[in-house]
Amino acid sequence: MNRRDTIIALIALASAAASRPSWAQQQGRVWRVGFLSPTSASVNPQYTGAFLQGMRELGYVEGKNLVVEWRFADGKLERLAGLAAELVQLKVDVIVAQASSAIGAAQKATTTIPIVMATTGDPLGSGFVKSLARPEGNITGISDVATTLSTKRLGLLKELLPKLQRVAMLWNKDDLGMSLRYDASAKAAAAMGVDVQAVGVREPDDFNEAFAVMDREPPDAILMVSDSLTVLNRKRVFDYAAMHRLPAIYEYDPLVREGGLMSYGPDLRESFERAGSMVDRILKGAKPADLPFEQPTRYLFVLNLKTAKSIGLEIPPTVLALADEVVE
Numbered sequence: 001m002n003r004r005d006t007i008i009a010l011i012a013l014a015s016a017a018a019s020r021p022s023w024a025q026q027q028g029r030v031w032r033v034g035f036l037s038p039t040s041a042s043v044n045p046q047y048t049g050a051f052l053q054g055m056r057e058l059g060y061v062e063g064k065n066l067v068v069e070w071r072f073a074d075g076k077l078e079r080l081a082g083l084a085a086e087l088v089q090l091k092v093d094v095i096v097a098q099a100s101s102a103i104g105a106a107q108k109a110t111t112t113i114p115i116v117m118a119t120t121g122d123p124l125g126s127g128f129v130k131s132l133a134r135p136e137g138n139i140t141g142i143s144d145v146a147t148t149l150s151t152k153r154l155g156l157l158k159e160l161l162p163k164l165q166r167v168a169m170l171w172n173k174d175d176l177g178m179s180l181r182y183d184a185s186a187k188a189a190a191a192m193g194v195d196v197q198a199v200g201v202r203e204p205d206d207f208n209e210a211f212a213v214m215d216r217e218p219p220d221a222i223l224m225v226s227d228s229l230t231v232l233n234r235k236r237v238f239d240y241a242a243m244h245r246l247p248a249i250y251e252y253d254p255l256v257r258e259g260g261l262m263s264y265g266p267d268l269r270e271s272f273e274r275a276g277s278m279v280d281r282i283l284k285g286a287k288p289a290d291l292p293f294e295q296p297t298r299y300l301f302v303l304n305l306k307t308a309k310s311i312g313l314e315i316p317p318t319v320l321a322l323a324d325e326v327v328e
Helices: 003-019 045-057 077-089 099-109 146-160 176-191 206-216 228-232 234-243 268-283 305-310
Strands: 031-037 066-072 094-098 115-119 139-141 166-172 195-201 221-224 248-250 262-266 299-304 325-327
Touching (some): 094 099, 146 176, 166 206, 206 234
Parallel strands (some): 115 139, 248 262, 299 325
Antiparallel strands (some): 262 299
């Protein structure tokens, strides 16, 4: 290569470097990530821990090259809009949103800051994105398949109770994402020949009426759709199910470890770790619009034998053999 060609090549390399800074050039930067949740910090802290662990494995250490702006609504969904606005004012690099209520608040607060959904049911049906393969806007993340999961949960109830005829479904009617999950569950129940007793709630006081409906027409079992409202009132559901000796199935395993009978759903620790991986890709230059939604790869069926014993329920060996974890 002659001197003239060498100079041209060096100019081209310099121009490329100036127009597209490399990741190595940014390694001294401190990244700021917002975390928005409708629950409280004390609810399932292992998931926030899983998110941080996922980030650590990719080289991000809180207090060193990572600042996480934690924002929890403590079950007061009306606070989410203000908390989302705070994150936007702080000019965070990415917002991680937990549950559809937080995702909706973040979406209304910004159209430019990337948003990663850590958990949600149906981002397409909820109107958050136009396509799961190419989200197009500033949102991507982890989503599950509500219809498939609903069929599996009801199938497990049917395995447990072969004579199952009526299942009470408890969900938050004010949450579109949870209403879509309820619809999927109701359709799955109808396909299995099981009647659905719809007991939707909008606020904590509505649980009393929901229980009164079940008192008037006792179901054979309960399926609780999990969102911030139902999770924050979970112990009331546990107590009602125990008092009336009703089998109940939940969406996530922490509810079983706290006293629920059984659950089937994605391993949320994996989901939050993978949310950290998506944040990493965005910080390295990927656009949410080009990152397809991902589905969980690990699903857990968890049983609580102590709860089963307390309501006089014997778990069939066929059901016990399916369990990924048994709480005793």
